[in-house]
Amino acid sequence: MAERVVPEPHRRRRRPTKQGVVLSEQLIVDTTLRLVGSHGAEALTVRRLGAALGADPSAIYRYFHSTDDLLLALADEFVGRAQKGWRPTGDWRADLREIGLRLHAAYQTHPQAAILAAHRTTGREHEMRAVERILGVLRGAGFPDVEAVRIYHAFVDQGLAFAALDAAALALPPAAQAADLEVWQARYGRLDASTHPNIAATAGLLAQDMRRSGYPFALELLLEAAAARLAATDGNAATGGKTGGGTERGR
Amino acid sequence: MAERVVPEPHRRRRRPTKQGVVLSEQLIVDTTLRLVGSHGAEALTVRRLGAALGADPSAIYRYFHSTDDLLLALADEFVGRAQKGWRPTGDWRADLREIGLRLHAAYQTHPQAAILAAHRTTGREHEMRAVERILGVLRGAGFPDVEAVRIYHAFVDQGLAFAALDAAALALPPAAQAADLEVWQARYGRLDASTHPNIAATAGLLAQDMRRSGYPFALELLLEAAAARLAATDGNAATGGKTGGGTERGR
DNA sequence: GTTCACACGTCAATGCCGTTGTCATAAGCT
């Protein structure tokens, strides 16, 4: 099998399908996102995608080597979209919070793709840009390089890890999703106080809190700890110290 | 279909399979872990599991309602293993750190299974015990209930999210695993300082730091922030305040 | 010791899935 997939820039013959649709990489990507958005994560199959496109399922393999390849193409968008329109404000804590929430949110828009993509290092353009910016915010805030790198690592991995976690919850079949929530309401809510006093005392709070993502609060804790560390450092070196980063500051 | 699955404690007739194996919930769980451990996550299918057990694939449905149900059992097995031998010391911060690291470590022992299981709420025995204990540590430390629940949520989700993230990295084929690390060494290490000044300035540190899991440090930040919040609360109410939880304390 | 209900392993079938080899046809070049 020579090579099934012809790279998009080299395509010349745009032959319509029986149903009159002219395929393209972009059309397939867009249709996939629409399909997943409107019919849920479980609708993402080659066969259904073919139907949604108005083409034979196998035609998709003229554009992507596999479904995983297609998934990566989708995922590549997310990091870029998360950054679109973002500008640093000069307030490092607000900036990091914004980046973290945007990144998380971008992945949540397409949970099925997010699960498979959130834990890969791409080394591609959008990712490099994000790394540069986050490091810039941290170094610009006055964190020493060693500390900036450690916090960068914790910050990014925590964001991606929660993105995958919450995406997985969203991607569950509705039945399992409901069952997961029901566990907190029904099972934990009825535990005996004599065997599980702490759960019994907080069951109501638990059931309520577990319905939301834990990420915003976890992010807040990370930022608080970072701020405390920064204050401890600056306390010795006064303010206005090293500001090696932040090249985009106030741009 | 009356009810296919008989709960483990009510089982009486232990009828061997054609190949002479006597099935049980525990045997299926153990075999699944062994199967996934030696043949990868993609080997986790009912058919292959049946073969590994020496039984017809459909026999598994006498013990678990679905593969998803089996997955929950796996998750609970990890949580149980993480807690084995754990005792609270009375130092809430050390206790939480220990629980977090144990939980993370337990999932890393079977990365392929952890990827699939880390995102689920099981509502099973070991999980309930862990929830009870963690809440006990937090409430025993003096956190008000609302705050205890929020921190519990952030703490657990952070641990599970990182468990899945790091498991995914470990589960990659060694070649891809090396390639992922190489990205930091080669690609990020050679970026131009004029376009990516912050990466260029910290490339060496980055390459070194990204080789380790970000979890221990992220956990430390979470604990630091929690401690700061506790101090702020206790500052008003002095010490020896409410100690509703911690039933296991000093046991 | 014999009987007997039924728990549980087995079989067969259903309807999905991703993927691929082959063919036919129309697009776009010469």
Place this chain on the structure above:
DNA sequence: AGCTTATGACAACGGCATTGACGTGTGAAC
């Protein structure tokens, strides 16, 4: 106008989870 070949369609393969029906041997009852 003719040719090449890119690209869509078709059919088939093997694998998947799950289920209903079946029959066998277990373990309890007496």
